[in-house]
Amino acid sequence: MNRDLMTGLKKSIPVVLGYTPIGLAFGILANQQGLTTFEIFLMSFLVYAGASQFIASAMITSGVNPASIIMTTLLINMRHMLMSASLSTYLKHVPSSLQAVLSFGLTDETYAVDITYCREDKPSASFFIGLHTVSHAAWVISTVAGGILGNLISDPTRWGIDFALSAMFIALLCMHMKDKADVLVAVCSAVISILLTKLLGNGWNVILATMLAATIGVSTSLWNRKYYLS
């Protein structure tokens, strides 16, 4: 089998580990809130976004109008624009049709693995296909399983297995911190993200904190004259 595809499959293990309990939890909750198994399947397959699925399911039950549900989803997922933009410099050699397919599987978690791989290797589309397919499948299967099993499993997140995702983010974050500017950006981003979550609740915090912190990073680099505008 293609070596890059294999690497992608291997790197999906932490994502699968993290998605399974959260997916089960979503399925159980959505089922209690009245979504059918098919609706859970369709949402997980087409929308494929953890936080917004939890929120949408609750909003559907309480009869919120569809436009508000869709706007809330847009707001929560706008942060993916930044991730998509950051991958663009590494995937110039990939044809548009394939880029369109790969984008479908872009989540916070797959992005974190994708970008780490891009910086280490000459990125091959096979890697993305392997990682994205398995991660997406894990999400769909676990949410559907949660919907079917319903209350047979009590709180799948109580074991702390979903912490795999935070742990993976920590490991990848450490690998990306190469110099002082990176540390500064990480600290600024964390502080701004917390402040915004306190002020505005979830939604804007990730996208705004990321943009502000990256701007602080570029400004400091310019200030230090490490990078010239050539």
Place this chain on the structure above:
Amino acid sequence: MEQKILFIIIGMSLVTYLPRALPLLVLSKFELPLLFRRWLQFIPVAVLSALLAPAILMPQGRLVISLDNNALIASVLCFLAAAKTKNIFLTIVIGILAMFVLQTFK
């Protein structure tokens, strides 16, 4: 299946897919200015940190910086493991074990 729910799911999938796809599809066709590329290079660190901070420090939506916060304790252990070993798998195992022990025995 209720038509309204189908409509909601399709709408949600569009507004989720477009932010995922458009920047990659459009920006990869251009040679971006150096300053913007430098800005994009800070995105991974910034976005990971912005996602992590509330997850670790505000587990139930409130800021908890104390030993009551299991996620914080586990995260400190993960940071130490990651900084020392640079091993993703080991970091994850330590994180899961720490959470399990803290939630079960604390």
